[in-house]
Amino acid sequence: MSSIIEDIIARKIFNNRGEETIEVDVITTNGFGRSSAPAGKSRGKTEVTYYPQGGVEQAVKKVDDLIAPELAGLNSDFQEEIDSTLHEIDGTNNFKLIGGNTAFAISLANAEAAANSHGLLLFQFLGGNNANTLPYPLGNCISGGEHARGKAPDIQEFLALPHGAETFLEAQTANTQIHSKIAETLKKKDKLFNGGKSSEGAWLANIDNETAFETIAKACEEVGNEMDFECGFGIDLAASSIWKEKEEKYDYASEGKKRDADEQLEYLLDLIEKYHLTYVEDPFQEEDFENTAELTKKARNCLICGDDLFTTNNERLSQGVKIGAANAIIIKVNQIGTLTDAAETIDTAQRNSYTCVVSHRSGDTCDWHIAHLAVAYKCPLIKTGVAEGARIAKLNELIRVEHFLGNRARMADLKVI
Numbered sequence: 568m569s570s571i572i573e574d575i576i577a578r579k580i581f582n583n584r585g586e587e588t589i590e591v592d593v594i595t596t597n598g599f600g601r602s603s604a605p606a607g608k609s610r611g612k613t614e615v616t617y618y619p620q621g622g623v624e625q626a627v628k629k630v631d632d633l634i635a636p637e638l639a640g641l642n643s644d645f646q647e648e649i650d651s652t653l654h655e656i657d658g659t660n661n662f663k664l665i666g667g668n669t670a671f672a673i674s675l676a677n678a679e680a681a682a683n684s685h686g687l688l689l690f691q692f693l694g695g696n697n698a699n700t701l702p703y704p705l706g707n708c709i710s711g712g713e714h715a716r717g718k719a720p721d722i723q724e725f726l727a728l729p730h731g732a733e734t735f736l737e738a739q740t741a742n743t744q745i746h747s748k749i750a751e752t753l754k755k756k757d758k759l760f761n762g763g764k765s766s767e768g769a770w771l772a773n774i775d776n777e778t779a780f781e782t783i784a785k786a787c788e789e790v791g792n793e794m795d796f797e798c799g800f801g802i803d804l805a806a807s808s809i810w811k812e813k814e815e816k817y818d819y820a821s822e823g824k825k826r827d828a829d830e831q832l833e834y835l836l837d838l839i840e841k842y843h844l845t846y847v848e849d850p851f852q853e854e855d856f857e858n859t860a861e862l863t864k865k866a867r868n869c870l871i872c873g874d875d876l877f878t879t880n881n882e883r884l885s886q887g888v889k890i891g892a893a894n895a896i897i898i899k900v901n902q903i904g905t906l907t908d909a910a911e912t913i914d915t916a917q918r919n920s921y922t923c924v925v926s927h928r929s930g931d932t933c934d935w936h937i938a939h940l941a942v943a944y945k946c947p948l949i950k951t952g953v954a955e956g957a958r959i960a961k962l963n964e965l966i967r968v969e970h971f972l973g974n975r976a977r978m979a980d981l982k983v984i
């Protein structure tokens with residue numbers, strides 16, 4: 568068979584923050600795949616462990632000594648078998664022994680090697696002939712929270728969503744224009760603005776939450792008018808990072824205000840109405856399924872998305888589904904470890920009409936695989952920045968996929984909005 572694994576090679580490389588990460592090559596008789604793992608900064612508590620004790624070096628050693636000999640000779644076509652072998656070798660429930668990022672890199676490199684062995688692109692191999700829908704790009708334009716330092720908004724991300732675009736290229740064009748318009752406004756509103764950007768390429772400015780809202784709202788409206796389609800926007804609160812457990816309050820330090828869960832609910836409903844927000848991620852701390860459900864019930868025409876809430880974990884999603892917590896889910900494969908685990912979660916989400924948002928991490932490499940996952944699994948949204956090397960690698964890959972599909976390409980069906 569042409570897709571039999573002959574060798575697996577691992578090495579240490581670096582992500583866009585200069586942090587060490589793992590890269591893996593999977594070599595089959597007739598194919599090749601390569602993937603490297605990203606890293607989050609505002610991580611969910613229930614994510615799998617990234618690396619074994621000893622970090623990336625130990626992870627590479629585990630691949631050389633333990634994993635490569637075990638996987639050699641298996642057929643890369645059988646992704647589930649590869650991924651369950653990774654679980655067996657690890658033997659823990661959170662990839663503590665080999666590392667979730669090790670599993671991630673092997674799993675994705677294997678999928679690419681299998682596709683390549685058959686002369687197919689990854690999205691074609693995983694998604695089949697019907698995989699022809701492009702996701703809308705959610706583009707982070709202003710950073711705050713744990714992605715910023717000093718005086719900055721408490722809200723982690725202000726994200727453009729050009730949901731009226733007819734093609735992916737148009738949508739990404741709108742996002743780049745919104746992003747650069749925002750810089751022009753920030754120059755005027757923040758005397759100290761020096762063009763600095765966060766890991767995700769979103770602007771860093773000495774502004775409060777309200778200024779950030781006004782700035783992105785104006786940019787989206789102007790670009791929407793110029794391009795003649797609707798450009799909305801949303802936020803990622805990453806609320807666990809502003810949650811003060813002892814006081815049971817959300818700490819909005821830049822406003823000098825604290826809000827309990829009820830006040831947080833009212834605040835968010837007001838914001839959704841005032842700015843017509845189309846997307847709100849992690850509105851409450853990650854164990855608060857109940858208030859997330861309450862917001863989902865009350866918010867109109869808005870995607871309420873769980874990131875740290877679900878951590879791409881099928882069981883946590885199922886818990887959310889039971890009470891109607893959120894109507895969208897972030898899919899970060901390295902939160903759970905393998906492609907098979909993530910695909911199971913996507914399946915549960917889709918069966919329960921949750922919108923899937925395939926996502927980068929703030930620390931990322933030029934790995935482009937998530938672009939193909941969004942198309943293969945028909946995910947209507949991809950969250951991967953606007954303008955920064957590791958983001959552009961994924962966004963440009965989607966432009967290539969759209970070009971490749973030609974007149975078969977469609978934009979995904981984005982519900983709720």
Ligand code: PGA
Nearest residue numbers: 607608609610805928929
């Ligand atoms: P990350 O955060 O730093 O964990 O990648 C991004 C997010 O919260 O969506």
Ligand code: ZN
Nearest residue numbers: 803805848874
């Ligand atoms: Zn998030």
